[in-house]
Amino acid sequence: MTIKEITTSAYTDQRPGTSGLRKKVTVFQQENYLENFVQSIFNALGTVTGITLVLGGDGRYFNREAIQVILKMAAANGVAKIIVGQNGLLSTPAVSTLIRQHRKRDNSVQGGIILSASHNPGGPDADFGIKYNIDNGGPAPEKITEAIFQQTLEITHYKIFESAAIDIDHIGEKQLGKMEIQVIDSVKDYADLMETLFDFEVIRHYLQTSPFRFYFDAMHAVTGPYAIEIFEHRLLAPVGTVLRGTPLADFGGGHPDPNLVYASQLVSKMNATDGPDFGAASDGDGDRNMILGHQFFVTPNDSLAILAANATLVPGYAQGLAGLARSMPTSQAVDRVAKALGIPCYETPTGWKFFGNLLDAEKITLCGEESFGTSSAHIREKDGLWAVLFWLNILAIKQQSVADVVIAHWLHYGRDIYTRHDYEKVNKEGAEALMAQLRANASKINGQQYGDYEVRLCDDFAYTDPVDGSVSSHQGIRLLFTNGARIVYRLSGTGTEGATLRVYIEQPETDETKIQQSIAQSTQTILAELIKLSLSIADIEQFTGRTQPDVIT
Ligand code: G1P
Numbered sequence: 001m002t003i004k005e006i007t008t009s010a011y012t013d014q015r016p017g018t019s020g021l022r023k024k025v026t027v028f029q030q031e032n033y034l035e036n037f038v039q040s041i042f043n044a045l046g047t048v049t050g051i052t053l054v055l056g057g058d059g060r061y062f063n064r065e066a067i068q069v070i071l072k073m074a075a076a077n078g079v080a081k082i083i084v085g086q087n088g089l090l091s092t093p094a095v096s097t098l099i100r101q102h103r104k105r106d107n108s109v110q111g112g113i114i115l116s117a118s119h120n121p122g123g124p125d126a127d128f129g130i131k132y133n134i135d136n137g138g139p140a141p142e143k144i145t146e147a148i149f150q151q152t153l154e155i156t157h158y159k160i161f162e163s164a165a166i167d168i169d170h171i172g173e174k175q176l177g178k179m180e181i182q183v184i185d186s187v188k189d190y191a192d193l194m195e196t197l198f199d200f201e202v203i204r205h206y207l208q209t210s211p212f213r214f215y216f217d218a219m220h221a222v223t224g225p226y227a228i229e230i231f232e233h234r235l236l237a238p239v240g241t242v243l244r245g246t247p248l249a250d251f252g253g254g255h256p257d258p259n260l261v262y263a264s265q266l267v268s269k270m271n272a273t274d275g276p277d278f279g280a281a282s283d284g285d286g287d288r289n290m291i292l293g294h295q296f297f298v299t300p301n302d303s304l305a306i307l308a309a310n311a312t313l314v315p316g317y318a319q320g321l322a323g324l325a326r327s328m329p330t331s332q333a334v335d336r337v338a339k340a341l342g343i344p345c346y347e348t349p350t351g352w353k354f355f356g357n358l359l360d361a362e363k364i365t366l367c368g369e370e371s372f373g374t375s376s377a378h379i380r381e382k383d384g385l386w387a388v389l390f391w392l393n394i395l396a397i398k399q400q401s402v403a404d405v406v407i408a409h410w411l412h413y414g415r416d417i418y419t420r421h422d423y424e425k426v427n428k429e430g431a432e433a434l435m436a437q438l439r440a441n442a443s444k445i446n447g448q449q450y451g452d453y454e455v456r457l458c459d460d461f462a463y464t465d466p467v468d469g470s471v472s473s474h475q476g477i478r479l480l481f482t483n484g485a486r487i488v489y490r491l492s493g494t495g496t497e498g499a500t501l502r503v504y505i506e507q508p509e510t511d512e513t514k515i516q517q518s519i520a521q522s523t524q525t526i527l528a529e530l531i532k533l534s535l536s537i538a539d540i541e542q543f544t545g546r547t548q549p550d551v552i553t
């Protein structure tokens, strides 16, 4: 075995986005493309001599190949130890858990590398991704991702060990040159952490003694083995509770995004007359969650608010919450819970990394995004199975249906009628011009009256981190109306083709009669006037050629 130093030339398209570097598999398969990025991570860290890293991915196509390359490069660069999930599998929340737990005992643990393109499809013609997480277990902040990007532009060489493939399928310790490779059970530490937060006894009892039935759809992605261990083995839910539980390189041809469109099999089970009481799903890398009741969809916005309002029922949060946070486009439902609890609620830009500082500084305990992401201070990533267990724990205590829990919450705190419209794969220039026009017109839109809606404020959202003072600007155009309604426009930072325009539309309702009426109405009907406004104010058709969104959530 020898260390080789390979000459390479830079690619110019390796700037990590909201969640790492995400590209088509075919892009990653270009000569030295992955190697350049991995070496750039190591270069950006300064020295990696003697450090320990956690490594794993969601099992998608190219996961295994990438793991081999990273192990060999890490060894050649002087990394002391890599903790890798068996078969190369680790969910994003599990990586975060492992970094934090190992770091408590060993401060050579510097971070981890996650291989995933989250909810994007997998396979030879689909997507792959790589992301670096820091020593708190969370995504690298912008100054590190920028440093990595700079390194990708300057790279001329990378180092790699020449060796046969390393066995990652069997648990145990191996050696690659001077580097130790510890192949671990991908599930155990994460499942153990969940047992410290939730009352497994109460949930197990409820599952065994009541007619309550539930399904979890792992979408052939990474959560399968975690869900089988937690739900079927530890909580003794019937075998078969976990649907599509085997991780597959192409997710069985599906789109591992837990929403009403892509989890349609689960949705139709839930909608059957004699359907189960509770259903949930997670995405490719296990950080997202979708929560369903019998014939009932819980929006991620409401889910966050409901978990916050009921947190003290659950052992891990019985002491109460320090504060709450949501991303800017996430609905204001959680703000009202924070107000009622007398705790702060922070509004951050889109992307999980902004919650990290607030969690580290213990300013918040729970946080979430409208995009099916919720989590807490237990790790520094969003966590799909955590949210499902939180719901199970609440349902086992309240012994009510999901719909009853949600409706009671609305009647107490008010309801945010909410929708997100995505215009996908639109022309990039057109989408950017649309945003530029909104930005330029913001001051004119301020104070405008559109039908029943008067604009109280129109701005381009900027965030000053309360912990380190860093400023993130241009985070999306907000129109806040005097009656509490909002329209938000932003461009996705995670797409791999063209641009995706996201339009978030929200109408809060605190009148009890109207809330009661809203239960039987469709969200799109209630929001019809705001939806029309969202199209005309931004000239969506003119800039994108689209008259309606591709995906409505
Ligand atoms: C999307 C979501 C965002 C989430 C991110 C990573 O980003 O909107 O909330 O943090 O995926 O899962 P976007 O494509 O909107 O930039």
Ligand code: ZN
Pocket: 117, 118, 119, 283, 284, 285, 286, 287, 288
């Ligand atoms: Zn994800």
